[in-house]
Amino acid sequence: MTAPAPLAVHMEGIVVHYPGGVAANAGASLAVAASSLHAVIGENGAGKTTLMHVLYGRRPPDRGRIRIAGSETRIPSAAAAIRLGIGMVSQHTTVVPALSVIENIILGAEPQVAGLIRLRLAIARAQAIAERLGIELPWTAASDRLSVAERQKAELVKALYRGARILILDEPTSALAPQEADTLFDVLRGLVANGGTVLLVTHKLQEVLAHAQSVTVLREGRTVAELATADTYAEELLALMLGQRAGPAGAPLVRAPDDSLAYETPWQRGPHSEMRRAPADPLQVRPMPLLECSNLRVRAADRGPGLCDVTLEVLPGEILGIAGIDGSGQQELVEAVVGLRSPASGHVRLEGEELASLDVNARRERGVTYIPGDRQAEGLVLDFSIEENLLLGRQRDRRFGGGRHIDGSVTGATAADVIRRHGIRAAGTRAPAFSLSGGNQQKLVVARALAGAPRLLVAVQPTRGLDVTATRRVHEALREAAGRGAGVLLVSLDLDEILDLSDRVAVLYAGRIAGVLDRSEADQRAVGRLMLGT
């Protein structure tokens, strides 16, 4: 061994308090060797993103020391971080859609002469960087034409164009097909081989173990472990992330004692699998499909392909997963089923009844409920209280008044009941939705969708951004709905989630059903191939 080279990044005792006194980081540390791929993992709220914001100059820490390549420094702004050679590829790629790819890359550091941008020079520089990484990008195309994966590569080139030697990637694979993710990691490996340092923030343990050399585990704002990935395994990392709450290996669910019965009522108990797995008797009459979409054509929501000739069905007690790269027609399918978008042609039937002419309310009365993908914009009115949010859509329901007025005592009692049964942590029924954590917000959305025992539950990205515990609870709720005999249409970009929950998986590609796989045939590879249309 030669003398140890200075660490690329060394952060110690980082403390960050958010207004309201919550400590997002309470003594977090991070040590990253130069030219390595280092992962940072932890549950939601463990402080990963905050720590990265500190490193990228977005949030100056209240206390703590930062050393970059051995010398102590302060990073008061993103501009300072860029000067230190730190680049960030964020979770939601930030591009100006109207600008071309190259214009987005040089934004903020335009090579210019007398106020005129030297685009050719810029392209030549970007091309050199891209070639080194083995990336190809259409430099002069409009940025909004790029796929999610291409945008991410553009962001990567952008960071390197600005001279970044330390790259932060925040959940880079959350919107990618498995093959695309593999390509990304090939690129990152090349980067590390060229002397770059990569910081990977993720919650996917397989990625960490497969691609990172070392890993830092955060829990409740503190660093609880720093390990070489060669010396650890998934169960250990999970246990470190969860801390005290981790159960014995193989335990299906970790539950806090106070909310152990949430989502469960007596008639829902018992393994749902017995109820819905029909014996494979070929002579048995197939159950009537609960939801039937036939030759469904839907015009595109904005750009995108829309929906073209989609035929699928959901059986009672079945979870049908819809996989696909973002923007493959998921939104159009969901909106056509719940009643937010009328199809150009084709049928949507619920137990044989044509739904096309019915609006959202009429469909809900027939048992179609909806967990929207964006809980903060579509699921909840953030300024409304828990009580008011539970009423949304049912404000003219007879139960809550005569149809015109709203009986505050009924809504209050209902809300109190929901808070208790679903284990929502809140100051009370009047607490505004924005004051809840992401997991509790989602519990609220799920609770509203489960009210009145729905027959078809349409769930879009139901666990996006949730931590392990909250995710398990949502998954359990979906399984229980299916166990009760309801059909579940599960749309998710998280392939693990789809494979974990679904009885069958339908894959959307460019607005068409690329294939429907049974649980037994559906794995990462098979679904991934269909997602890419190959």
Add this chain to the structure above:
Amino acid sequence: MHASGFQTGLRHTASALGLGVAAAAGAIWVTGGSPVEALTALATGAAGSPEALLRSLAKATPLLLSGLAVAVALRCGLFNIGAEGQILVGGLAAAWVGGMDWDAPAWVHAPAALLAGALAGAAWGAVPGILRGWRGTHEVIVTIMMNYIAIHLTHYLVNGPLRDPTTMAVATRPVHEAARLWSLPGGTQFSAGFFLALAAAAAVAVMFGRSALGYEIRAVGQGPRAARAAGVPVALTMVRAMCISGALAGLAGAVEVLGVHRRFFDAFSPGYGFDSIAVALLGGLSAWGVTLSSVLFGGLAAGSVYMEGWTATPRQVAGVVQAVVIVAAGSRLLRQRRRDEE
């Protein structure tokens, strides 16, 4: 929760008012007047005697109704800049019905004239509501254009078909005795319209507090995508909110015509529709907040006339108070919104 929001609103308004008074004092001092003397006169004119108080409430009446109008629309996320036009068409409709040779008793004629004013205002508000709800046309542009249509349409009608030929003034015939609102004798201009406006404020408070419609309006205003996803009829709710808003503004015009002027004078509104935006924002869009802020603005209007008469301080000084209060209150709203977005 509601009460505490109201209280902080009150505190902010008080500090905004303090700032406004300080600015006015500065303006008076710079122009060589005596701030103490002038502001004392302003206060005396606003609330120094029963007559002054009644005068202030009379000035507050149209501001209260049109301030509620702006608040209802804004709760639905719609910026109704068109209250001025709605006031004009409401006033003219009330004058027209009130001037009909009907021979009906007062309990029929006056309500009919008020109803006509409200309906005309509602129709004027419905147009931008429909265009926004179903066509996506921005309501600010449409309401501004509707203002011009209202100004010129009433100008044409009151100069042409509806003009009273027996008078020099450009005005309609006087409304019948039976269509007039009760008013105090003397020069205070205080009429039953003030109680009507209070009743409207109570109705708006109940609508937002306990009705399904009020709930829908708030849901569309604060979370349009969530409301749509949950099946709230977003476009229809926008139209309903704009109809209610227009009706309240139309009522403001009708009350001025039936309770104060007794006929429709061309361009009778000194910009109530625009002041009402400030009244609504200062009142925090709540019915009772708007009530208080309209009384405040009414007092400033009444007091400034008195101040000008007694101290030769130009009445525009009251405008300084008003402007600073609006800017201070507005910046608070902006700050709040920015925090919400973060």
